[in-house]
Amino acid sequence: MHIAVVLKQVPDLVEELEIDSGGKDIDRSFVKMKLNEFDDHALEQAVLLKESGGAKVTAVAIATEGIDQVLYAAKARGADAAMKVEAGEGVLDSRRAASAIAETIKQLAPDLVLTGVQAADDLFGQTGPYLAAVLGWPHVSVVSGVELGGGTVRVHQEYSGGRTAMLEVDLPAVIGVQAAPQPPRYVPVSKLRQAMASGALDSTSGAPASAPAGVAVAGLAKPESGRGAEMLSGAAGEVADRIAALLAERGLARG
């Protein structure tokens, strides 16, 4: 069993984002990047499958600034190999990113590809379904929980209202992971150092085959602030007094 996990970095949404002078992209010069949280869960799911059933895990990512650290961290967490895809300069939309990664996936020929279900910057649709379409493999997104069978995987797909279904999917397949059965594990610095010392990352070149998305970005803007909350400031005791009072006024203070 060989599992490939596709990883990418996204801007840390805890940070304030600014729009660049061109008005069509965020200002990336100071923005802090982090591993997409759903990719983090996909990696955890892959490592859990490796631990329970024995599988080889390869982390795959398009080469962007800071991606080496992400791939070393993936190795420290249990990935057996890491592959960087050199796809040229510039930010790729998800469809082009998928076409670049597809070439590498074909070479690796894994049984299963796990991706994060979504990323906060995928304006043009998510990577997983496109990757599956290019490869001609089945695809299921919004998955929490993957179990390996003989030639198949069983996945839990989530729907609105908290309902879930178990689906059996023929391999090879691409699965979009919403959540691993347990939170992504912490990487001790010593393990990270060990991973970095253990050798260079593998890399391949994979220029995207597909044309740009066919969607022109006219501009970015901060959302209108809308109504907005009335902000209560002061020490905790004062704020508690005011909240208690406003709940009491509305008859919401008592059970």
Add this chain to the structure above:
Amino acid sequence: MGNVLVYIETADGQIAPISFELLGAARKLAGALGGEVEALVAGEAGAAQLGGADTLIQVQHPLLTPYVPEAHVAVLADAVRTRNPQVVLVGNTSVGIDLAAGTAAATGRPLVSYCLGLEVEGGAVVARSQLYGGKIVATTKTEAPAVFAVVAGSFPEAAGRSGGKGQRVDVDPPAALSALRMRFVSSAAPGGEGVDITKAERLVSVGRGIGGPENIELAQELAKALGAEIGASRPVCDSGWLPKARQVGKSGMTVKPKLYFAVGISGAPEHLEGMRDSELIVAVNSDANAPIFKVAHFGTTCDLFDLLPALTERLKAKAG
């Protein structure tokens, strides 16, 4: 002809509210494009409710119910190929991720996701989409034909409930259904404690800002003092700090309580979708720019570890 095709999403045989939103949006777009509104129903659904469509395209096949993503993508892609609508609308919901991207990829059409607004400009569609967890809105221009995935809550449902011609056509299922590579095994309702947070009048909802499972008690104390149920954001349930049945948002429950007290929740769009219609929203979050404050009525950046015990104490004193 500039027709607009809407994929009708259902849950437990009921038409999902997003479908009416999409039919309403489709009516406006079809008017501007000089076309009609088509609704695609894959499997069983209450056709009588779909008066917002001019043509109801019904595809029946045993493998369409219960829902299997590959089967529904095959039906939608087939309808797009044969009927050639200029605009395809899908909900940006849990099932919409498979459907929108799968159909766009299968038919070679561009896709714009996370749409909040759609307008026709010449032969193109101008869309507004929320990006980066709702912190940025992108405006895009896409030449039709194209696919758009629309965020729930972006359009009024009422506009999509009537106004169509109500014709019905039955269409043969595509051959692809005989070669599916995935099968439905079983389904489950949300588990855990038998609680139904959608029925609660008051909710204290916990987000990642609570720090760890050991601190949930602070929120439980407050909930007790308020006579409230405990809710949670997705990361809290994914981490196993609270059961999935308490999750508010896109892949959890949609709630409209009289009081929604958000603790340490930043307010990702997927969360806001599930609680924005609450009557009174009070939010505690350390980041003054957190999107939760855009929908909250009252907010504070006060440290929740100081505020929660202080508020609990005051509420207990009032009740006592």
